[in-house]
Amino acid sequence: MRNRTSPSDFILLGLLLKSEITGIVFTVIFVIFVVAVMANLVMIFLIQVDSRLHTPMYFLLNQLSIMDTLFICTTVPKLLVDMVSKEKTISFVGCGLQIFLYSTTIGSEFFLLGLMAYDRYVAVCKPLRYPVLMNRKVCLLLAAGAWFGGSLDGFLLTPITMNIPYCSSLSINHFFCEIPAVLRLACTDTSLYEALMNICCVLMLLIPVSIISISYSLILLAVHRMHSAEGRKKAFTTCSSHLTAVSILYGAAFYTYVVPQSFHTPEKDKVVSTFYTIVSPMLNPLIYSLRNKDVMGAFKRILTHCSSQRVVASIA
Template sequence: MELWNTTLETSFVLIGILQDSKYPGLVCAAITFLYLVAVICNGLLLLLVAMDKRLHVPMYFLISQLSLMDVLYTSTVSPKTFVDYLRGQSTISLSGCGFQIFMILIIGGAEDTLLAFMSYDRFVAIRHPLKYTILMRPKVCWSMVATSWLVATVNALVYTIYTMHFPFCKNREIRHLLCEIPPLLKLACIDTTKYEFMVYTMGMTLTLIPLSTILASYTLVLTTVFNMPSKQGRQKALLTCSSHLTVVGLYYGNVVLIYVLPSAYHSPQRDNIFSVFYTIVTPALNPLIYSLRNKDILGALKNFLGKGPSIPKL
């Protein structure tokens, strides 16, 4: 077949959930709404953590970094989806496709590692409370964040460069909401079976390491919590842990649905729904999960709203 990725004018056509839907306007409106919720809620959470001194603790610092990742994650997909709907076409250039792959890999990988560090934070807080300020001092927290981004950047750079070096055939339709490695490799003109197996194996390995850390941390945490003599202490600890475990469940549930299920359970329509969930729905839910039952964040929000501009008396 004719190769076409040797010129700068090449582009792909994304056949996402809008094109597969009978009501694309309604779907686009829902995506836009969820994007605004994600940006506003995560942005507000970032602002509260930065402004309220009571939230200047490791747990909320790490939560704020997760919020930053969520904003970047959904911003990689949602605005383009909205603009494509208004334009009536969903094309993406070769370089734009590579950029999307890179951003999804780097942010997803960083979030994967950060969730493991967040579980370690809860482990230290509950199992070693007297050493918490030492083991989770600011330098350590910043090192955790830097490590999350560094590991993810190296991994994303390698996979993006190697994926984009393949020759692609004249069929330009990617049956997916965004550019990702699996649907893009279906357009390659050469056999990519070995590379796909390597991507799957390495992806599972890099996912299982943080997941194992999370499971080990929470096994020890829950053992400690259930042995606490104070009922109020158990409830407070379980409340904090349940929020993080819910976020972990959402993240790894998507990973299992996309990368672990056999190919027989995959279809373009189903994968498009999954992609909407992990790139748009989850970033909108995460700040709500952490905030709705958290007294510290709700208290900081009330203080923030109560500091509105005062009207001088006449």
């Protein structure tokens, strides 16, 4: 294969190589996409309009919903279009933009989930000082730090990935431009870059995982000292949703960026990528809404308000 001398289109081979069940898979992914976008937008709307949700925890949840919405919109629309069209190409610039957006959003989500563990630690272990330790300025700094950490990942990895010489065969065996899949097309040895990328990703996982580990260790100690069964139940309820979201995203990321490439196959990579790019953004708002009385209460109040407005309008 000869080297690529100028930027050209990549070909995305897609999620499925067999076309027999494309229609079913398309329908499932489309439904998940719609549910994910709607659920996250509803979370953002409720947190913005309901004053009872104007707290540090829901401010961070609002940021999580924004990240999930951007994340799933970066990859899934292109996947759905490719599943129903003959042309499955993505431009060189489009591929680079996709790498930057998903690297930034997932990196930001890594940091945000770690910082949300600190919020849970303060809420459980230092409830009286919670308004001081988690004031608006601190929340803004935490959110800005998460976005900055994620964008740093995108700005570091994207230029290097897109400046590697690629061969004339530009068929990516994936449904989006994920860095490990793109690097398989390189015409040069990328082992050094892959090692640096793995170190970068390990650090990005290690920092939030350390925060989560320390925070929940202190939370467990505090819960162990509690004499009230109701207090323990409330503490576990407060933390369970966050731990569920962390397990889903970090587990998939650990496989993709930490497990050696010798254990990877294109089929396994697609399954794991499907889980964290499609399923996780749908599950996060559902986990935090269905298991949260405050969110469900806000949703019911909005519905009641809308119903009363209709009644008034019909009478008038």
